[in-house]
Structure formats: structure tokens, C-alpha cells
Amino acid sequence: MIFSSLIFMQTIANFANAKVISSVKPIGFITEAIVSGVTDTDIILPDGASPHTYYLKPSDLAKLKSAELVIWVGKDMEAFMPTILKNIDKQKQIELMTVPEIKSLLRTSHDKHEQEDAHSHDEVSQGHHGEYDEHIWLSPKIAKIIAQSIHDRLITLYPDKSTLIDENLDEFITKLTETEQNIAKKLITVQNRGYFVFHDAYGYFEAQFGLKKLGSFTINPAVQPGVQKVYAIQQKLKDHQAVCVFREPQFSPAVIEKIVSGTDVRIGELNPLGTSITLSKGAYSQFLSNLTQQLMDCLDRN
Incomplete structure (x- = not known):
């Protein structure tokens, strides 16, 4: 014992x-x-x-x-x-x-x-x-x-x-600024592609890069969306306003599969927590780049 x-x-x-x-x-x-x-x-x-x-x-x-x-x-x-x-x-x-x-x-x-x-x-x-x-x-x-x-x-x-800490900050800012520029160049091609997200988490990113989110299923990922919300999204999908619906690794509700059934809307996956990324000095820029690629993989299809 x-x-x-x-x-x-x-x-x-x-x-x-x-x-x-x-x-x-x-x-x-x-x-x-x-x-x-x-x-x-x-x-x-x-x-x-x-x-x-x-x-x-x-x-x-x-x-x-x-x-x-x-x-x-x-x-x-x-x-x-x-x-x-x-x-x-x-x-x-x-x-x-x-x-x-x-x-x-x-x-x-x-x-x-x-x-x-x-x-x-x-x-x-x-x-x-x-x-x-x-x-x-x-x-x-x-x-x-x-x-x-x-x-x-x-x-x-x-x-x-303090010298090392200063250098780390300068390196981070420089790298992130470069990453922002690269992301903006990529996402400009899909700014007019409408989409829905399961969880309303991406507002800051969407605002900075001019993305066309049409709405979200829920404001709380632990709570299933209500009937009225699901119906409203279904109507928008039927009107061909969206090309993608994004789920998350932590939350993949069956309602998403059901809601896109019978439409040509694609299902993508966004990872707002970077769960697949190893902790490292350049991980934050990698996180943003991965998120950008996840968006592109679904939105940038003919």
C-alpha cells in the first residue's frame, strides 16, 4: 500500500x-x-x-x-x-x-x-x-x-x-506575419463560397480573412442544435447557398450527416484546438496553416 x-x-x-x-x-x-x-x-x-x-x-x-x-x-x-x-x-x-x-x-x-x-x-x-x-x-x-x-x-x-525572450518574441511576430500573408493569398480564392460550421468558434479568423460563413449549428458544442435551427439550415442548403458544412474532431454529431443527405453539400472538418499538432516553437503558425488547408480542402473544389 x-x-x-x-x-x-x-x-x-x-x-x-x-x-x-x-x-x-x-x-x-x-x-x-x-x-x-x-x-x-x-x-x-x-x-x-x-x-x-x-x-x-x-x-x-x-x-x-x-x-x-x-x-x-x-x-x-x-x-x-x-x-x-x-x-x-x-x-x-x-x-x-x-x-x-x-x-x-x-x-x-x-x-x-x-x-x-x-x-x-x-x-x-x-x-x-x-x-x-x-x-x-x-x-x-x-x-x-x-x-x-x-x-x-x-x-x-x-x-x-531577457535577451532570449526578446528574440523569441521577434521571431514569433515575424513568422506569424508571414503566415498571415500566405493565408490571405490562399483564402482570397474562396471568399465567396458559403459554408456552415457546427460550432460558432471561428469569428475572429473569418473576419480577418473575409470568409463567408452563413451560420452555425450551435453556440455551445455540448448542446445539440434545436429543431428550428436545423430546419433553417436545411432550407439554406436546399437553396444552394452553401457548399460545405464543417464538423469538429471533438464533436461530430449525426445531425450533420442527416442535414446534408440528398444535397451536393460537402462535409469538411475544422480543428479549432490543433489536436494533431505537436507542441513546438513554430506550432502556432502551423496551427493556422492547417486550419486554412482544412477550409480549402472543402471550399476549393469544383
Whole structure:
């Protein structure tokens, strides 16, 4: 019994080695780019899980309590974070939704490209979103501010490595700017191709690159879309307004297969969490490039 306890404690200790912790993988991509060569990083949300439905494990608690810095989006995105973070020094956290430069770029429900006539009662009452869209990692513009915020905090934590931290930030900004330009060149060819997404998560990316999203099935991926919403989408598909419907790896509801049946609308897949990407210095640009290719694979077909 004692031996088993020792093994358990050692396992927890191993999980707690990383000094900078990010809540979700895309934020971890940005973090890794700035922290690379300075200290170790890790991510709370495992591949295949959703930030909207995840529950912390003992190993997660150990990571968070031992971290020198925790980077997360906000309470409406990661409902699993606020309770544990109440017991962690605010100086050891960056809650990105409270960063002033980010707050000025946030999208509200009034900013969305489509003002859908009505969400179903279930969707509205059970939606995870607050006033603002918290999928901020899908904005390259906001990603640069996130990187700057991480940089500034790291400088105070590791002043002896300030030169490396500065270099990491410069490299990240340069690479991301180049990636943005490449994405814009690719997506310009499909800007007039209408599509639906299962989960309304891509507003920042769509706004920056001028995409033609016609609507979403749900504002909360854990809640199935209502009958009225499904009917409205079916009508638009019958009117040939859309060429694609996109699902996600975490959520692939049967309703999508059913709704496109009998039409020439294609089903694509978008991965807003970058679950197939390995944590590395260039992972964020790879994440955006992969998302772009996923869009192109479905939209750019004759």
C-alpha cells in the first residue's frame, strides 16, 4: 500500500515539472514560442477533450499549484479553471480576456457576420458564451498581443534570460506575419463560397480573412442544435447557398450527416484546438496553416 502511494506521488510530481502552464493547446503553441529555451511548458486540456466540458484531474491540480505562471483565456471558456485559480496568486496568472489590448479587439454577438434570426431556446439557455467571443486564439492579431503579454511577464520572472525572450518574441511576430500573408493569398480564392460550421468558434479568423460563413449549428458544442435551427439550415442548403458544412474532431454529431443527405453539400472538418499538432516553437503558425488547408480542402473544389 505504501509502495503504491509512493508511485502515485512520484507520478504527480512528474506532471508538475513544467513552470509555465497553458489551459488549451493553441494558447500553449503561442506560449511555447516565447518560452522556448527559457523553461518548460505544459498544457492542461488533453487532446480530444473540450474546454467547455472538461474536469480537472489530480495531475492537473499539481501542475497548476506548482507553476510559476498560468495562462488561460477566461471563465466562460474554461469553466474548469476559476475555482482552482482562486487559490493561486494573481501575479502567477495571465487571464487573457482581461488584458486591455485584447479587450479592445473582442467580438460581441453584434459583431458576427450573420445575425441569425433566432437561436433555439435550448441553445440560448445552455450556451457557454458570455458577452464576448472567447475563441481569441483564432485571431492572429490577438495572438501577437498574447505573445507580448507572455513576453512581458517572463521578463520579470527570468530577467537573466531577457535577451532570449526578446528574440523569441521577434521571431514569433515575424513568422506569424508571414503566415498571415500566405493565408490571405490562399483564402482570397474562396471568399465567396458559403459554408456552415457546427460550432460558432471561428469569428475572429473569418473576419480577418473575409470568409463567408452563413451560420452555425450551435453556440455551445455540448448542446445539440434545436429543431428550428436545423430546419433553417436545411432550407439554406436546399437553396444552394452553401457548399460545405464543417464538423469538429471533438464533436461530430449525426445531425450533420442527416442535414446534408440528398444535397451536393460537402462535409469538411475544422480543428479549432490543433489536436494533431505537436507542441513546438513554430506550432502556432502551423496551427493556422492547417486550419486554412482544412477550409480549402472543402471550399476549393469544383
